[in-house]
Amino acid sequence: MTQTADTTGYKEIKQTVLDRIRSGQWLPDMLLPNEQDLAVEFSCTRTTVNRALRELAEEGFLERRRKAGTRVLSAPQRQARFTIPLVREEVEALGGTYRYALVSAQAEQAPEWLAARLALGSDRRVMHVRCMHFLNNTPFQFEDRWIVTASVPPVEQADFSTLGPNEWLIQTVPFTNVELSFLASRADAELAGFLDVTVGEPVFTAERITWLQGSPVTFAKMYFAAGYRMTTRF
Amino acid sequence: MTQTADTTGYKEIKQTVLDRIRSGQWLPDMLLPNEQDLAVEFSCTRTTVNRALRELAEEGFLERRRKAGTRVLSAPQRQARFTIPLVREEVEALGGTYRYALVSAQAEQAPEWLAARLALGSDRRVMHVRCMHFLNNTPFQFEDRWIVTASVPPVEQADFSTLGPNEWLIQTVPFTNVELSFLASRADAELAGFLDVTVGEPVFTAERITWLQGSPVTFAKMYFAAGYRMTTRF
DNA sequence: GAGTGGTCTAGACCACAGT
DNA sequence: CTGTGGTCTAGACCACTCG
Structure with missing residues (x-):
């Protein structure tokens, strides 16, 4: 041989x-x-x-x-690569029609938990944006996002009525570091209403924090509709 | 310049x-x-x-x-790389003491849903193994796994009383393809007991299917204890 | 057709870690 | 010290795809 x-x-x-x-x-x-x-x-x-x-x-x-x-290597440390898609692209990849809807957008002071999480200094101004993403007019994802004003000053003049905050951010400010978490959370009354599920229902949730050279840019929680699963193959 | x-x-x-x-x-x-x-x-x-x-x-x-x-690239398609660790390593990385406990292991016929999911042919023999992984003696993960006997014949003689099925598999059979999903599921009565959570509680869940050159090897559902989050940074 | 990235060669020196 | 992988050079041909 x-x-x-x-x-x-x-x-x-x-x-x-x-x-x-x-x-x-x-x-x-x-x-x-x-x-x-x-x-x-x-x-x-x-x-x-x-x-x-x-x-x-x-x-x-x-x-x-x-x-x-x-x-x-004895135990192949295979790494799963999850491509983090834009919601719009994810919906369209599923063959559905995407629709965006703004729920609320207002400048405010970061709550304590957020200030701590992002290690904000004395300037705690943030833009708080909440919005919905639909697939064929059924709820697909509820997004709850805070954008640090000091890191992205133009955010105070941004119009989120037709363009989602994520897509706006991508066009506006680069990032250097990301922390991404997946977890299971529970639908409270408000979230249940947005996602059209019953209160207490398990909700697949992604949290994302983005920095630009050490300065926190944004914190986002993304709640997915019932039955959602994030899948990868390799 | x-x-x-x-x-x-x-x-x-x-x-x-x-x-x-x-x-x-x-x-x-x-x-x-x-x-x-x-x-x-x-x-x-x-x-x-x-x-x-x-x-x-x-x-x-x-x-x-x-x-x-x-x-x-306009929308940086950053890819998050999740290293899929062995539970043991994950627990030890958290600084905890790992303990494994077998719940049950028995040869059986694959139920319909599993046979369909894995595209099993006429030979539906599987080994069904359920086990617990503890961190400092508190529940960390409940694992519900089926191993296709035809793909891994020695599984019928394997002893899962001290070595977890995942570690056994890694030592025994290579794999070529993996499908990995994350989702949020709901604790039923039995799962609630294993994980020490209340019934109905959201449970972060990972599902993994492994193939060896087209033949299904194993299907596993891994249910994580309350508060678990899978995190990556890049 | 032509411009761009994709890949390979044959050789070289270097950095690091075992011995 | 020495063997190994890490990287670079200078050049070449090829494959793809845009115009």
């Missing part, structure tokens, strides 16, 4: 390596041949092998250390 | 590009100079520029198309 690997192309090398891991030829914790040897086996340059192995390491299959070599 | 970019190194180029996007020098939808021109500006080869731009595109900042060139 000779090594059948006259393949070039880093993608083919990736596939070959994956096959060997899956077939058990290369077992967890096992040391792979070094790049130079693999380059000879695959009849390509080390650069090409390097790219294949580097990407497999990024994807969580391999562990690479200088001098120590490349090993198969 | 001359271009201050005598930097080499694809990482520095990445940072410089990000800075230009964040500073507004390169606006959304704007066409970047081509790789050759950037290589001249940065005093490096096109290969180096290519790597920097390629990675930024993978990270969701840029869009690249042959002939059309490289553009700044």
Whole structure:
């Protein structure tokens, strides 16, 4: 049985390596041949092998250390990549018609919990925007958002009656850091009304905090309609 | 104002590009100079520029198309990467003590909904394992799992009394495809008992289906204790 | 058709971590 | 010290797609 690997192309090398891991030829914790040897086996340059192995390491299959070599990871730390879509795109991807509706928008002082969460200083002015996103005119998501005025001064003149605050923000201010959480919360009377569910119903919820170089920009809670699930495949 | 970019190194180029996007020098939808021109500006080869731009595109900042060139993405399709940890590791990362407890394990015929979900053929034998994961002896996660016997024959002899089915599976059978969903579900009487919450309480839930080259391996529902949130930062 | 990114080569030097 | 991966160069050809 000779090594059948006259393949070039880093993608083919990736596939070959994956096959060997899956077939058990290369077992967890096992040391792979070094790049130079693999380059000879695959009849390509080390650069090409390097790219294949580097990407497999990024994807969580391999562990690479200088001098120590490349090993198969025992418990593949596969990372699920969730693309965080705009609500509009999510709705349209579902084949539905998207509709936006503003519920309220007003300048106010950040409540204590928000000031603490965002580590606001003395300037606690925020724009509080609440709005609905519909799929085929049925409630899809209720969005409860606060935007830090000091970080985005033009927010006080913004018009959220037709454009959602998220889309407005994306057009207006960049961000550098995001914290995203998923949790299950309970529908109170008001939320139940917005989402057309019964009070107490479990509601899938996403929370998102965005910073621009250390300064908090916005905090958003997004409540999804009954039955929503966030799915990814890999 | 001359271009201050005598930097080499694809990482520095990445940072410089990000800075230009964040500073507004390169606006959304704007066409970047081509790789050759950037290589001249940065005093490096096109290969180096290519790597920097390629990675930024993978990270969701840029869009690249042959002939059309490289553009700044208007709505940064940032992808959140959730590392799916083993429960044990998650608990230990929280600084707690992990404890596992088997609830039940029995061979059975897959119920209709499961057979449909996994597209099982005539052989519907599955191993149904239910177990608990504790953090400092308080309920952390209830796991309800079915393992397809035909895909993992040794499962009928496996002992899940001390080792959780997930850790057993990882050691036993590789996988090639995963579907992962997050949702909010409602605690029924039994689940409420396991998780020590009141009936009807919202419960953050993860569902995971795993395949090995097209054959379904396992379906798992993981119910998390009250207050759990799945968080990522980027 | 022509311009752009995608990939590969052959070689080199470097940084880091085991020995 | 030495072996390994990390990165860069200078050049080349190819694949795609826009006009």
